[in-house]
Amino acid sequence: MPWLKNQQEWTGTRLVFELLPGQLRFTHEGLTPDKECYARVSEGWREVIGTNFLNYVEKQQIRTTYQLQVDFRQPSAQVFKSICDPGRWWPEDMEGIAQALNDEFIFKSGDAHFSKNIVTEFIRDQKVVWLTTESRRGQDDFDWSGTRFIFELLPDGEHCNLHFTYDGWVLESEEQRLRELCDQTLRQALVQAAG
Template sequence: MQNQDFTTTLIVDQSPAKVFAAINNVCGWWSEEIEGSTDKLNSEFDYHYEDVHRSKMKIVEFIPDKKVVWLVKENYFQFTKDKTEWTGTKIIFEISKVGDKTQVQMTHHGLVPEYECYEICEDSWTNYIQNSLRKLITTGKGTPNAAGKPQTENEKKLSSAN
């Protein structure tokens, strides 16, 4: 049986170049608490959300207006038995034209339903891509985690559990 990686897709009116720029503005849609460069091949950046989730990403593919791939080098979840779920997985953004629109397909390769974090991660990624990244692309302003503020209901529950 093949694992089912998490995938979500959105379609917008903006150009592939604008979409690519928005994806690489990680502080603009995922979290204001990103440290490091998010827009160059082989650069690394750190994400952290309170004491709940920390990860280190490396950009391993960077094809302007077409594709970005992050390798999760390190990961820590405070709320799972296996604190390293995500380590070694890849987060892939593929950009393509669909008629006069632009499609973004985000796949978290290796994030599978067997993971303890899957339900929370699925909810969070769906929100970040379908809401925050979409807003950043279409209006120029996303809704990333502000420093120390949870965004999704699941993140709010995790924060209050601390």
């Protein structure tokens, strides 16, 4: 944690996991309110134990980072314009717009799937980031809220390279399928839309 003045605040502390009937009790012994890192680390443990670990145990849901690179024959501006118009290439119905910072939009497939998203980063012709703020899948209540879809464009003469990152939630049993869907959507549908 490079932001700490005292890099030794965790030295001598203990992470304790107690398994009780129907319950996990987690304690970071030695992490006290007088420590500089107390507030941020306490919040971090709530996320790691209360969300990430709980989702994994209950649903075999894991946080994953998947990256993909796609070469385009078109310039960055043309590809960026297509990324910002996902209604033309995303494989679900879309409501709303994704063409500027803080734009909100929804993807849905009838009652089977729904995700509300917001544009959290927007650098014209270079980078756009979508954050899923609310989601649900009807068949199993799978929730991928907090997932980020990161599109970064790097010019290459008259062409460009897209560096895509999926940073978020997936059911462990569906991780390979997620990779295949991202690959297919970006390498085929987005390439066709940008063409």
